[in-house]
Amino acid sequence: MLAELEKLQNEALAAIPLADSDQALEALHIEYLGRKGRLRKIMGELASLPADQKPAAGRLANQVKQRIQSALAERTNERGRTALTPAPPLDITVPGTGRKPGTIHPITQANDELVEVFARLGFETAHGPEIEDEYHNFEALNMPPDHPSRDSFDTFYIGGPGEDSGLLLRSHTSPVQVRVMETQSPPIRIVVPVKVFRPDTVDASHFPMFHQLEGLYVEEGASFADLKAVLGMAMQATFGGFDQHIHTRFRLSFFPFTEPSAEVDVSCPFCSGGGCSVCGQDGWIEILGAGMVDPEVFRHVGYDPERYTGFAFGVGIDRIAMLKLGISDIRLFYENDARFLAQF
Numbered sequence: 001m002l003a004e005l006e007k008l009q010n011e012a013l014a015a016i017p018l019a020d021s022d023q024a025l026e027a028l029h030i031e032y033l034g035r036k037g038r039l040r041k042i043m044g045e046l047a048s049l050p051a052d053q054k055p056a057a058g059r060l061a062n063q064v065k066q067r068i069q070s071a072l073a074e075r076t077n078e079r080g081r082t083a084l085t086p087a088p089p090l091d092i093t094v095p096g097t098g099r100k101p102g103t104i105h106p107i108t109q110a111n112d113e114l115v116e117v118f119a120r121l122g123f124e125t126a127h128g129p130e131i132e133d134e135y136h137n138f139e140a141l142n143m144p145p146d147h148p149s150r151d152s153f154d155t156f157y158i159g160g161p162g163e164d165s166g167l168l169l170r171s172h173t174s175p176v177q178v179r180v181m182e183t184q185s186p187p188i189r190i191v192v193p194v195k196v197f198r199p200d201t202v203d204a205s206h207f208p209m210f211h212q213l214e215g216l217y218v219e220e221g222a223s224f225a226d227l228k229a230v231l232g233m234a235m236q237a238t239f240g241g242f243d244q245h246i247h248t249r250f251r252l253s254f255f256p257f258t259e260p261s262a263e264v265d266v267s268c269p270f271c272s273g274g275g276c277s278v279c280g281q282d283g284w285i286e287i288l289g290a291g292m293v294d295p296e297v298f299r300h301v302g303y304d305p306e307r308y309t310g311f312a313f314g315v316g317i318d319r320i321a322m323l324k325l326g327i328s329d330i331r332l333f334y335e336n337d338a339r340f341l342a343q344f
């Protein structure tokens, strides 16, 4: 009888791993372990064995039953795993996914156009760090710690609560001109097209991050007339066509780092100054801030203000892009909506 049990076990363990369907496994279960199965049949003979052989035969019968059960369970698991991870069918007739060609972001387009206009006027491009120290962002630009003009530039400081690292995200482009003047002697003729940061409340025309282009021109004898000439030509190239003359208008203003300072308007290129919705029926659009560099700024970088004069100007790149492309909400630039960006 022991030999019969061994034979049964060997046959079952050989057949189970070959079962390739649920039905085949079920059939094996019935054949070996079922109520009328082969194991039951052998065990039926247990009663007729001599008493001293019964315990050993009973133990072996139980072991055989357990081994067959676990072999069946293992094979069932194995088949389940295979069913869950079928090899991906390959359909070579499905069209490819393809990639849409990108477009240049409207801010970058406006940036590149402005840089090119000023390059034609002899201005090189300069860059500087986005994380600035307070000295370059404020003090070197004639904005001492308690000066009220710092309020409107109060920006994002770097560091934990209560920690004063003296570092901040630059709030304007002017720290770059300081860095250039610290390392170069006049004549200087640069534009600085960069990203700046201010804690502005977000609305259609304000965003905490935006782009500015600043220009700096320093040499012996530079005058306000040079400033007006350079900005007049640059605005004509930026907004004017062959048949449209762009006028500029200078209004007195204040900036801590220039003296005298001016807000610069251009005649509206959309209505030629007649009045429309873009210029608010005014005929003029405010575009630039400009002025002659304050002698105090030259002293900070070691230039002799008796010998050198210069002018600086700043323009919002986002604003230029909005005007030229007819976009009324600055937030659209930063939402990464491909449907918007693909139009330009």
Ligand SMILES: [Zn+2]
Binding pocket: 268, 269, 270, 271, 272, 273, 274, 275, 276, 277, 278, 279, 280, 281, 282, 283, 284
């Ligand atoms: Zn207009």
